[in-house]
Amino acid sequence: MPSVYTVASREFSDIIHSKRFIILVAVFSIVFMVGMASIYLTVLSMAQGLGIAMPTGFLGRAASIIASSMSYFAPIVGIALGCDAISGEREKGTLKTILAQPIYRDTFITGKFIAAILAVSIAVSIASLVNVGGSIVILGVTPTSEDIARLALFIVFSILYAISYYGIAILLSTIARRTTQSVIVSVTLWAIFTFAIPIIASLVAYMYRPITGIEIIQRPGGNVTIRRPSPEEMQRIIEQTRARATITEAINSITPNYHFTKIIQYILGFMQGGLNQSLSIYQGLVSAWPNILVLVLVACITLIASYMVFIRQEAR
Amino acid sequence: MTSIPEYVIETYGLTKVYRSGGGAVVAVDKLDFTVEKSSIFGLLGPNGAGKTTLLMMLTGLTLPTNGSGRVLGYDIVRESREIRRRVGFLPEGFGFYEHLTAEQNLEYIAALNDIPKPERRKRIEDILSLVGLYEVKNRRVSSFSRGMKQRLGIAQALIKDPELLLLDEPTAGLDPEGSRAFKDLVLKLNSEGRTIVLSTHLLFEVGPLCSSIAIMNRGRIVVQGRVKDLISKLMSEVGYKIYVEVRGDLGKLASALTGMEGVRGVRIGVDSLYVDSTRDIRVDIVKIASDMKVEISSIRVEEPSLEDLFIRYYRGEASNA
């Protein structure tokens, strides 16, 4: 269909020439990278001071910097491109002009989606390369060829993550009457997914599975001792901790953020709190498969929902 | 006129109900209407009459709630894309990409219409000159005045070389000169055999241009037909206002006319008479005057204007409601 290509190429050229896009890519990738790196360096020097062993190798050191910077960058790029995709055209009246031409409405959304995938790929790749390059300079460690393969996969899944947020944003932009509404709702949703849900998850887990059996005894004079639990108590505490983790994960898994974090942990080979280099790239992909599927589904479902809303919608 | 008219637009019981919140607005109400091929058709009506809704249904920008319609023989629901391929549409409240130039905007529209690349450039330039934007084709639309954007809107509708043009409020924002240029353009396009439908609430802007009109109010067509037919119909209903300039005895002529069949009233002015009659009695007046040796220097019928038509049918509808 040539008109999909026509819509996509105009949209793509609009995006990459927009101030919003250029500023996002330039400022965000550099500022965030520098911020993350300085935090990491602080942690590193503290760890050295306390005599704690830190992970080694390029990814061992840089993975958390790169991953955490991307975990903010990708959703924001997705939202920035998607939040006015339909409502903006409706407000400017261009939507009517376009719909007066012989195209199908789904062509319009598909064209936008394709353009967004391309633009997001460029943004994410540039940001990742800046981060990787910056990490090499700041940390003074060079990546191995396996590191590079892992980073390439990381870029692919970061694009997928950004697109899933783009999908949410374009759906909201299709439903909303005004762009301001869709911006507010998508940013709020992002904040809820990023900050509120993890806190809620921990709270709920704590409420349902309080860990009992550990007694902290404060004696006069300020000495604190922990009463050693019996083996049976120990067993129960382990079970309770597991149950809590299950609840926390179940709640967190409603957010795309959770699935992205999981994928990245498997792909970059680090787990929370330490390195998990035992997983090969292949094993990582296999373990991450369900999470990958969730992000693909989020992108597809939001796209289909946008079609369905848009096709029934009044063009005024 | 014995030839069977060919219709480019036909609707049957076409209805649109907007539902918002709890309420429902019947924007177009069981509309049956036709537009003859090669006419200049004025869709007239006050704000909120349903003109825009009707045009949007005809081009598939909004779906009818009920009823059906055909444009150029294509079904407005199932074949709306074929309609948009052949019909140039200027929607109400249209817009362009402000950061692109006039030419780039039209380039995009041309691409969406599958106009082959080699043809595009020439066609765009021709159309830009036609609407008087050739000199500013490389300027961004953001620097355009309202009238310039309006002309670009008309250019956009012409890109596909349409046999039918649907223009919603086409003169909005045009200055008198632009408006005159627009009328010339409409006449030119019509002389090439294209049918043009103009919607407006400003009767005087485009009314005189139209060969046929439909007056819409509250989602219904109050009256429609050829302007000529409508005016003679109106004249037979409201009567003939005959203006006679006389040299001689006004009073004698006036009293002679007062008794005539069909005459409802005679008013005497300065060297002139106004006769209100149910028939065209000009010939009789001239005859009586010459019998009385009263000299008539001029005699004419004041035709009702479009405005009279509009006011009559619009008021008529309002009082029925």
Ligand SMILES: Nc1ncnc2c1ncn2[C@@H]1O[C@H](COP(=O)(O)OP(=O)(O)OP(=O)(O)O)[C@@H](O)[C@H]1O
């Ligand atoms: N999206 C909508 N939702 C609800 N009501 C609507 C919607 N669009 C139009 N209407 C209503 O439908 C009716 C007809 O509106 P329409 O725009 O078709 O009239 P119009 O003849 O084009 O008026 P104007 O001369 O002001 O352009 C109006 O009462 C309007 O309020």
Ligand SMILES: [Mg+2]
């Ligand atoms: Mg209107």
